[in-house]
Amino acid sequence: MKSARRPLLSNHNRCWIWGRNAVLETLRANYWTILELLYSDRCEEAALREAFDLAARFDVVITYVRDADITKQCRSEDHQGLAARMPPFPYGNVADLWKQLPENPVLVMLDRIQDSHNFGAIVRSVDVLGMHGVIVGTQEQSPVNSLVARSSAGAVNFVPIVQTESLTATAEELKERGFQIVGASDHATQPIYATDFRGPTVLIIGNEGRGIHPTLKSLCNHFVQIPVLGRVSSLNAAVSAGILFYEVLRQRRDGI
Structure with missing residues (x-):
């Protein structure tokens, strides 16, 4: 299920969310648009399958990286092999x-x-x-x-x-x-x-x-x-x- 590894998108935005539940919930809602998904070998198969399906539906780039790369971006090891780079939150008025x-x-x-x-x-x-x-x-x-x-x-x-x-x-x-x-x-x-x-x-x-x-x-x-x-x-x-x-x-x- 791996995509070809490629350079990460520019990290001008430092807001990352990570972990299976947080990322999948954001994908499902499709309200706060994800800029890029990262996954590693640690991501569970069922979660990864759903992430790929949702990413394809909403035209979100999904990239395979080393587990250490996700840890570096999130500055946390509890990401479960799945993370998302986010734009500023879309507040309503x-x-x-x-x-x-x-x-x-x-x-x-x-x-x-x-x-x-x-x-x-x-x-x-x-x-x-x-x-x-x-x-x-x-x-x-x-x-x-x-x-x-x-x-x-x-x-x-x-x-x-x-x-x-x-x-x-x-x-x-x-x-x-x-x-x-x-x-x-x-x-x-x-x-x-x-x-x-x-x-x-x-x-x-x-x-x-x-x-x-x-x-x-x-x-x-x-x-x-x-x-x-x-x-x-x-x-x-x-x-x-x-x-x-x-x-x-x-x-x-x-x-x-």
């Missing part, structure tokens, strides 16, 4: 998001989430727990990169992720459209289960160290917190987001 929202949506606004693992884990929870889209800014925000893609378990290919120049202006527009704006905060006194999430809602998850920006805070209708019992007084952004999303899902599924 807010205007596109309006067109695809269902009735009574829940959106997640990320205010300067800088840890790529947190970002990816939040996107994964958005997909699993049924939120309807993610809004990010252009300043101080982790981009969708290889770490985000991998920690999202491929969810970046399915969750609408839109980028805006101004989170504040977007939040103002959402509020004008009838959304309640809810900020997650360790300092809030209102627990998540005492807040009604059954109407159109924007959930704001703030920066890992500084929380929600003051201009966004001024637009919030409510601030909510997750009650904790241990000596560590707070949860990280991704864990907090997952718990908050589940409470939203629970209320909408059970009625309250």
Whole structure:
């Protein structure tokens, strides 16, 4: 099944995703267009067969290389013999998001989430727990990169992720459209289960160290917190987001 070995394409873009599941999920979705696939002898036959079929369908170059070459490109040995070189992530815009929202949506606004693992884990929870889209800014925000893609378990290919120049202006527009704006905060006194999430809602998850920006805070209708019992007084952004999303899902599924 080997193709003739040939020189790698120019590596001007440093975003690689790797591993059987991450690469195949990206190929299947055909949303974030792959520039080039690399495979080595370590790639399992079934995965390689599917990769070849999908690459042919979507006109993606696939190249056989040594296993060490993939390790060098990814700077990781856990690639399972399969890697993909990616262009910049194709963010949507807010205007596109309006067109695809269902009735009574829940959106997640990320205010300067800088840890790529947190970002990816939040996107994964958005997909699993049924939120309807993610809004990010252009300043101080982790981009969708290889770490985000991998920690999202491929969810970046399915969750609408839109980028805006101004989170504040977007939040103002959402509020004008009838959304309640809810900020997650360790300092809030209102627990998540005492807040009604059954109407159109924007959930704001703030920066890992500084929380929600003051201009966004001024637009919030409510601030909510997750009650904790241990000596560590707070949860990280991704864990907090997952718990908050589940409470939203629970209320909408059970009625309250």
